[in-house]
Amino acid sequence: MTELLTAAQMRAIETAAIESGEVTGLELMERAGRGVVEAVFEEWPELAATSHRAVVLCGPGNNGGDGFVVARLLKEWGWEVEVFLYGDPGKLPPDAKVNCERWLEIGEVAEWNDSAIEDILDERTNGLVIDALFGTGLTRPMPDDTLRTWRGFVPTVTHYDTATRPKYVAIDAPSGLCTDSGANLGAFPADLTVTFHTAKVGHYLIREAHYGGGPGLSGTVVVKDIGLQHEYCKDIVQLLEGPKPLRPKWMSEHKYSHGHALILSGGAGKTGAARLAARGALRIGAGVVTLGVPGSAQLEVAAQITAVMLRWVEDDEALTAVLEDQRIKAQCLGPGFGSGEREKALIGAALEAKRPTVLDADALSILFFDEADALFGKLHEKCVLTPHAGEFARMFPDIAEKLNAPAIKGPAYSKVDATREAAKRAGCVVLFKGPDTVIAAPDGQCSINSAHYERAAPWLATAGSGDVLAGFITGLLARGFQPMQAAETGAWLHVECARSFGPGLIAEDLPEELPKVFRDLGL
Numbered sequence: 001m002t003e004l005l006t007a008a009q010m011r012a013i014e015t016a017a018i019e020s021g022e023v024t025g026l027e028l029m030e031r032a033g034r035g036v037v038e039a040v041f042e043e044w045p046e047l048a049a050t051s052h053r054a055v056v057l058c059g060p061g062n063n064g065g066d067g068f069v070v071a072r073l074l075k076e077w078g079w080e081v082e083v084f085l086y087g088d089p090g091k092l093p094p095d096a097k098v099n100c101e102r103w104l105e106i107g108e109v110a111e112w113n114d115s116a117i118e119d120i121l122d123e124r125t126n127g128l129v130i131d132a133l134f135g136t137g138l139t140r141p142m143p144d145d146t147l148r149t150w151r152g153f154v155p156t157v158t159h160y161d162t163a164t165r166p167k168y169v170a171i172d173a174p175s176g177l178c179t180d181s182g183a184n185l186g187a188f189p190a191d192l193t194v195t196f197h198t199a200k201v202g203h204y205l206i207r208e209a210h211y212g213g214g215p216g217l218s219g220t221v222v223v224k225d226i227g228l229q230h231e232y233c234k235d236i237v238q239l240l241e242g243p244k245p246l247r248p249k250w251m252s253e254h255k256y257s258h259g260h261a262l263i264l265s266g267g268a269g270k271t272g273a274a275r276l277a278a279r280g281a282l283r284i285g286a287g288v289v290t291l292g293v294p295g296s297a298q299l300e301v302a303a304q305i306t307a308v309m310l311r312w313v314e315d316d317e318a319l320t321a322v323l324e325d326q327r328i329k330a331q332c333l334g335p336g337f338g339s340g341e342r343e344k345a346l347i348g349a350a351l352e353a354k355r356p357t358v359l360d361a362d363a364l365s366i367l368f369f370d371e372a373d374a375l376f377g378k379l380h381e382k383c384v385l386t387p388h389a390g391e392f393a394r395m396f397p398d399i400a401e402k403l404n405a406p407a408i409k410g411p412a413y414s415k416v417d418a419t420r421e422a423a424k425r426a427g428c429v430v431l432f433k434g435p436d437t438v439i440a441a442p443d444g445q446c447s448i449n450s451a452h453y454e455r456a457a458p459w460l461a462t463a464g465s466g467d468v469l470a471g472f473i474t475g476l477l478a479r480g481f482q483p484m485q486a487a488e489t490g491a492w493l494h495v496e497c498a499r500s501f502g503p504g505l506i507a508e509d510l511p512e513e514l515p516k517v518f519r520d521l522g523l
Helices: 007-020 025-043 062-076 094-104 114-123 144-159 213-218 272-283 295-302 316-322 341-352 362-369 389-395 397-404 415-426 465-478 483-501 509-520
Strands: 002-004 053-058 080-085 109-111 128-132 167-171 192-196 220-224 237-239 260-264 288-293 309-312 328-333 357-359 383-385 429-432 436-440 446-450
Touching: 007 025, 025 062, 025 094, 025 167, 025 192, 025 220, 053 062, 053 114, 062 080, 062 094, 062 128, 062 167, 094 109, 114 144, 260 272, 260 465, 272 288, 272 328, 272 465, 272 509, 288 295, 295 309, 316 341, 328 341, 328 465, 341 357, 341 362, 357 362, 357 465, 362 389, 383 415, 383 483, 389 397, 389 415, 397 415, 415 429, 415 436, 415 446, 429 483, 436 483, 446 483, 465 483, 465 509, 483 509
Parallel strands: 053 080, 053 128, 080 109, 128 167, 167 192, 192 220, 237 446, 260 288, 260 328, 288 309, 328 357, 357 383, 383 429
Antiparallel strands: 002 237, 429 436, 436 446
16 A cells, blocks of 8 residues: 655655755755656657747745756756746745746746736647646635636646647646645646655545546646655555455365355345345355345345345344354445334344444444434444445534535645544444545544546446445455455455446446456456
C-alpha cells in the first residue's frame, strides 16, 4: 500500500528534512521544478521535440517558487515563456524569491491581470499552462480576482480535445483543491497533476460528487521523488494497491479448513441479494457457504443454488441453534433481508454470538431505526459495517452533516475524517462505499480503495454489486482474515473484478470473474 499524506504531514516531512541539514529548501524547490518538466515530457513526448509556448501562473508562496523553476527550465529548453505572479514579489518566501530573481535574469514577470490571462487562455495557442498558484497550501476559497482565469481554464480543459488545445498542468494540486478532503474551493481543473514524495489524500477523495473532487479535477496524477526520506507521521492513510496475501489451499486440507460462512436471507421474492452475497463468499474461497432462509423462501432458494448449502432459519432461536456449530466462522446479514421485528431479533442473536459479522443494506437500516440503540451497543470489534452514502447519513447523521456541509475553507472535513469517527463510535470497522471507498478501524487505521484514474470502474454502478462485496468480505472473514484486512482485500478485489470484466457488467458477473483475477495475480 502507498501512503497518502495531508498537507500538514507533507510540510512536517519537508521541515524535518531541512532542519536536519540533509537538504535545503532551495534544493527541494529545484528538484520539484525539474520533476514537473520531466513529468510533462514523459506524458507528452511531442512537447520535448521542439519549442512551444508556455504560460506559468505563479502564486505568492513556495508553490509559486516551483513555478519559477519550471519557467526557467522551459526557457532554457528553448520555449517562449510568459510568467504571471499573483501577489507582491517583495513578499515572496526566501526560496521562492531566489527563484523569482533567477527567472528575472532571463525573462520577465507580469503582474497578475485576471482579464488578460483569461484572454490568453481563450486563444488556446499555448503548448502548456502551468498552475503554480496555491498548490496544497490553500485554506480558503480561491480569490475573486482569479475568477476570470478560472473561466479560461474550465471550458478549455473540459470541452476541448487535448490535441487542439494547451495542456494544463498543476504543481502539487490544482489550485483551489483541498488536498486533505478533495473539496472544491473554486479549483482550476488540470490534465496532469505533478506532486512530490507521495500523493495527497485529497487526490483520491470526492467531497462534492457533482464537482468531481480530487480525481475529477487532477487529471493524471504523477508522483515525483524529490529525495525526501520517509518520516513517521501519525494517522497515515493508505492507498490500497493490492490484496492482502491469500493463503493457498493445500491438498491435505478439507473444506472446513477454509471457513464456513453463513448468509441470512429475506423471505420469498427477496432472496436474490443474499444469493449474490453467498456466491461472492464461495468464489473468494470460503470452504462452505450456507444460506439461512425462512420457510417461505426455502423452495425459491433451493431451486436457485447448487454449491451453496441451505438451512432453515425462521427466527432468532433458530439462528442461535445454527450458530452452535462452531465451524461457522463468519456471518452476513442485510442483503435482501427485510427490516421487521424478525430481522431485528436475528441481528441481536447474530451479534450475541460474537462471530465475525458483516452488516449491510437492511441490517444497517435496522441499526438506525433501533431507537433504544440496543443493537448498536452490541456491535463488537469483529463486525464490519458497509454503508453507502445514504445509509451512512442515516446511521451517523451528525457526522454526515459535517461531511455534507459546504466547504468554505480548508482543510475541510473529509470522508476519511467521517469514516474514522464512525468506526470509533461503532467500535468496529466501517467501509464507507463509493468510487472513493474509505475503510477505517476503531484505532484510526484507515485506507482508501480508489476506483479512479487507471482503476476507474464505472460499471460497478449496478444493482447488486454491493451485495457481492458483502459476500466477498464475509468469505474472507470465514477464511480467517481480520476485519480490516477482509474489508480492504474484498473492496480491492471487487474493483479488480469490474475492471477485468469491463462494460456490460452486472452483479452476477463479479463472483465469476474472481478466478480470472486470481490467475492474473498469480494466486
